[in-house]
Amino acid sequence: MLNxxxxxxxxxxxxxxxxxxxxxxxxxxxxxxxxxLSKPASTRKLIDATGASSRLVLLCIDRLLKNNVIKVKSTSxxxxxxxxxxxxxxxxxxxxxxxxxxxxxxxxxxKQITANNIIELGRTIIGNCFENPGLPNVxxxxxxxxxxxxxxxxxxxxxxxxxxxxxxxxxxxxxxxGFINVLGIYSL
Amino acid sequence: xxxxxxxxxxxxxxxxxxxIPGIKTISCGIWVNQxxxxxxxxxxxxSHLIEHLLMSxxxxxxxxxxxIMNRVNFSGVEYNATTTKEYTYYYFTGLNSMIDLCxxxxxxxxxxxxxxxxxxxxxxxxxxxxxxxxxxxxxxQIAERTSQALWGNLDIGRIIxxxxxxxKEADLEYAREIIDSSYTPENSxxxxxxxxxxxxxxxxxxxxxxMWEDTKTREYTEVVNSMPGIYLNNGVKSxxxxxxxxxxxxxxxxxxxxxxxxxxxxLGHPGLDSRIVKKVRLEKGLAYNIxxxxxxxxxxxxxxxxxxxxxxxxxxxxxxxxxxxxxAKEGFFTAEEIMKAKNILETQAILKLNDLNKHIxxxxxxxxxxxxxxxxxxxxxxxxxxxxxIQSSLQEIFNDENIGVAAIGQFNSNNIVELIAM
Numbered sequence: 060m061l062n063x064x065x066x067x068x069x070x071x072x073x074x075x076x077x078x079x080x081x082x083x084x085x086x087x088x089x090x091x092x093x094x095x096l097s098k099p100a101s102t103r104k105l106i107d108a109t110g111a112s113s114r115l116v117l118l119c120i121d122r123l124l125k126n127n128v129i130k131v132k133s134t135s136x137x138x139x140x141x142x143x144x145x146x147x148x149x150x151x152x153x154x155x156x157x158x159x160x161x162x163x164x165x166x167x168x169x170k171q172i173t174a175n176n177i178i179e180l181g182r183t184i185i186g187n188c189f190e191n192p193g194l195p196n197v198x199x200x201x202x203x204x205x206x207x208x209x210x211x212x213x214x215x216x217x218x219x220x221x222x223x224x225x226x227x228x229x230x231x232x233x234x235x236x237g238f239i240n241v242l243g244i245y246s247l
Numbered sequence: 248x249x250x251x252x253x254x255x256x257x258x259x260x261x262x263x264x265x266x267i268p269g270i271k272t273i274s275c276g277i278w279v280n281q282x283x284x285x286x287x288x289x290x291x292x293x294s295h296l297i298e299h300l301l302m303s304x305x306x307x308x309x310x311x312x313x314x315i316m317n318r319v320n321f322s323g324v325e326y327n328a329t330t331t332k333e334y335t336y337y338y339f340t341g342l343n344s345m346i347d348l349c350x351x352x353x354x355x356x357x358x359x360x361x362x363x364x365x366x367x368x369x370x371x372x373x374x375x376x377x378x379x380x381x382x383x384x385x386x387x388q389i390a391e392r393t394s395q396a397l398w399g400n401l402d403i404g405r406i407i408x409x410x411x412x413x414x415k416e417a418d419l420e421y422a423r424e425i426i427d428s429s430y431t432p433e434n435s436x437x438x439x440x441x442x443x444x445x446x447x448x449x450x451x452x453x454x455x456x457x458m459w460e461d462t463k464t465r466e467y468t469e470v471v472n473s474m475p476g477i478y479l480n481n482g483v484k485s486x487x488x489x490x491x492x493x494x495x496x497x498x499x500x501x502x503x504x505x506x507x508x509x510x511x512x513x514l515g516h517p518g519l520d521s522r523i524v525k526k527v528r529l530e531k532g533l534a535y536n537i538x539x540x541x542x543x544x545x546x547x548x549x550x551x552x553x554x555x556x557x558x559x560x561x562x563x564x565x566x567x568x569x570x571x572x573x574x575a576k577e578g579f580f581t582a583e584e585i586m587k588a589k590n591i592l593e594t595q596a597i598l599k600l601n602d603l604n605k606h607i608x609x610x611x612x613x614x615x616x617x618x619x620x621x622x623x624x625x626x627x628x629x630x631x632x633x634x635x636x637i638q639s640s641l642q643e644i645f646n647d648e649n650i651g652v653a654a655i656g657q658f659n660s661n662n663i664v665e666l667i668a669m
Contacts, residue, residue: 071395071396071399071400071476071477071478071479072477072478072479072480072660073479073480073481073482074479074481074482074660083661084661101473102473102474103473103474112647112664112665112667112668113474113475113476113647114476114477114650114651114652114664114665114667114668115661115664115665117476117477117664118477118479118660118661118664136470139468139469139470139471140470140471140472140473141399141401141470141471141472141473142473
């Protein structure tokens with residue numbers, strides 16, 4: 060007999076052990092998040108994008124859903140086949156790294172995941188800029204000595220600028236321009 | 248020669264009669280195309296609840312049925328009902344002289360029993376909840392969990408016994424609506440077998456079922472998930488786990504029904520001679536219960552190998568199962584294995600006709616799929632199944648696009664899903 064406290068589960072996945080803290084699964088999680096950062100994607104597209112087995116991707120999707128990192132954007136039915144499309148709950152990296160931090164005491168892993176995300180995105184943008192020099196781009200790193208209170212003020216202006224950038228989106232356009240922001244302490 | 252009479256009444260009820268000369272018992276049953284497949288997330292479990300409501304004489308205001316069932320019980324008639332994913336069936340088996348009574352019981356079930364006593368409705372809900380709790384505590388759920396993994400929690404993936412909160416909150420008026428829209432003549436098959444006179448039996452059928460109003464049946468469009476997936480429950484406090492590696496059988500599977508059964512028999516027949524049983528149980532001692540099974544529905548199906556094993560053995564058992572499947576796909580089977588499987592299937596085809604209850608179920612299940620069972624044709628299909636048909640079925644079914652897994656117990660989810668790959 061099975062001593063399950065779950066009387067009935069509509070969920071197809073019910074996990075109670077720490078195997079969900081596996082690093083390999085985190086890599087797949089990161090790739091799912093990265094894919095969804097550019098646009099929503101179906102299960103099939105996420106499997107292709109991650110290169111992982113469909114079963115592991117489904118497991119990771121379920122975990123990301125339960126941790127409110129992604130959500131179902133839409134479902135479609137064609138010829139009796141149901142397809143789900145997912146999107147990020149938020150493109151704010153805080154939420155993504157909060158998810159990573161919540162799994163035990165894996166702070167190092169959380170840092171890595173956020174950094175990995177940024178590096179991967181930056182690498183893509185920089186590569187595209189070199190290949191398409193005619194398209195607008197800014198690749199610049201600026202390091203100054205400054206009081207943190209003044210950085211706070213600048214941060215508010217930067218956030219306004221980011222909002223302005225976001226508001227410029229035109230869903231009918233095919234090209235995606237990226238604007239990655241990393242503002243923070245470089246050395247103490 | 249195995250012969251059947253098959254026809255329709257004017258109201259759309261399909262009737263199948265099969266005469267078995269010289270036997271002293273008859274069996275009759277009705278198959279209604281209403282099962283968990285037709286339910287929603289909010290109503291999952293209603294078909295099974297309806298089966299309970301209509302079968303028990305306790306639940307209905309229909310006094311005639313109460314009298315019938317008193318006589319049925321007094322006369323030693325056996326009866327039962329079952330809900331599946333695609334249909335619900337009720338059958339009665341008794342001495343030849345009981346045919347009139349048995350048909351009366353069936354007619355009342357489908358036509359007159361829906362006037363349910365409200366207090367009894369609530370009690371029956373409690374009974375069904377207890378059945379569901381018992382089901383979810385047992386390893387037997389693994390077969391349905393496999394379908395759920397392969398097809399999603401919808402259509403043929405839905406669990407028959409249903410969702411316990413749904414059952415508790417079920418509404419009598421809604422149950423009646425489902426009965427009205429699905430318990431219709433055109434949506435049903437009446438089966439009678441025994442030493443029957445076709446003309447006399449037809450008269451009885453017309454007398455009892457012609458009044459069944461020819462009303463419209465609810466419509467349904469099949470929907471399943473785009474790809475097979477996983478069902479994992481590793482929150483169970485138990486020393487053993489039950490696992491199942493499953494494969495989708497897609498819409499053309501009926502053309503491959505016999506090669507699939509041959510493959511299933513060679514790989515996982517519960518006798519000790521099949522490949523996977525030999526490997527996992529006899530050579531490695533890792534499981535006692537291990538076998539293959541197929542689940543067949545109108546337009547789709549599932550093939551799976553399941554095992555119950557100690558938690559620490561789960562990954563090893565999966566590796567061995569996957570290894571044997573891969574070996575079969577790459578190396579095929581021996582002539583002796585194929586011949587043995589064919590003999591087993593031929594024997595099973597004949598054996599099931601020797602038990603009247605199994606016999607009627609087989610006819611009924613065939614009728615629902617719009618097939619008319621013929622023993623001669625079934626054996627012919629087994630005998631003429633070629634190596635090429637088996638080989639092409641192996642290649643078509645055992646691939647990464649079709650595979651899923653269900654597991655309940657304690658195990659590492661990430662490791663399990665990584666092992667399921669072709």
